[in-house]
Amino acid sequence: MALILNIETATKNCSVSIGNMGELIALEELSDMGYSHAEKLHPFIQSVIDKSGLSINDFDAIAVSKGPGSYTGLRIGVSAAKGLCFANNIPLIAVETLHSLATSIDIEEGYIVPMIDARRMEVYSAVYEKDYTRRRDIEAEIINEDSFKDLLISTKVHFLGDGSSKCKELIQNSNAVFYENKLPSSKHMVPISYNMFISNSFEDVAYFEPFYLKDFIVTPSKKKLI
Numbered sequence: 001m002a003l004i005l006n007i008e009t010a011t012k013n014c015s016v017s018i019g020n021m022g023e024l025i026a027l028e029e030l031s032d033m034g035y036s037h038a039e040k041l042h043p044f045i046q047s048v049i050d051k052s053g054l055s056i057n058d059f060d061a062i063a064v065s066k067g068p069g070s071y072t073g074l075r076i077g078v079s080a081a082k083g084l085c086f087a088n089n090i091p092l093i094a095v096e097t098l099h100s101l102a103t104s105i106d107i108e109e110g111y112i113v114p115m116i117d118a119r120r121m122e123v124y125s126a127v128y129e130k131d132y133t134r135r136r137d138i139e140a141e142i143i144n145e146d147s148f149k150d151l152l153i154s155t156k157v158h159f160l161g162d163g164s165s166k167c168k169e170l171i172q173n174s175n176a177v178f179y180e181n182k183l184p185s186s187k188h189m190v191p192i193s194y195n196m197f198i199s200n201s202f203e204d205v206a207y208f209e210p211f212y213l214k215d216f217i218v219t220p221s222k223k224k225l226i
Helices: 037-052 071-088 097-102 164-170 186-198
Strands: 003-008 013-020 023-031 061-065 092-095 111-117 122-128 134-142 157-160 176-178
Touching (some): 003 071, 003 186, 013 037, 013 186, 023 037, 023 186, 037 071, 092 097, 092 186, 097 111, 097 122, 111 164, 157 164, 164 176
Parallel strands (some): 061 092, 111 157, 157 176
Antiparallel strands (some): 003 013, 013 023, 111 122, 122 134
């Protein structure tokens, strides 16, 4: 057996799953605009463990979504994963958030462009082939009318994720296909983390940090100082 606990907190979807040999056996998740990850994550972890009749010592690895995404969400997920790994001497696996999001759809032709909402008209995105190999690296980019024109001119481009709504407003092209309500989920991490496990793709628990892509920016308070 290869039992892996998967944690996804990069967006508003707080998601925890258990995979056994690459197959999903338990799942808890909630998409909450309030980003209640700090309150929900540990109860979700306990719930999937209880539902599957396992204990934390039964796991062969802990997998966490590494980003990019919400700074706070990533910190919460990675901190929880590292804590479990440290306390139980379990290896850590880091899964690219956009990769697992890309695998949530199957296409026959064209490219997959998973997107995570950033600020204003900015998104974090990458481009994947239909077999989920990455064609273009992860970037932070401002969306405009000319975005992805080089791809759209010749084939279908499948946009998904909470950043894709920005594209839908601006990109008017018959080759553009948009998917509603697609968010990164730990259930899509299951086969990816298993393949990484069997190839010994582990992180150094002591030094691993989330992939933020951009520095965290603190918004100044609008309250007047007395």
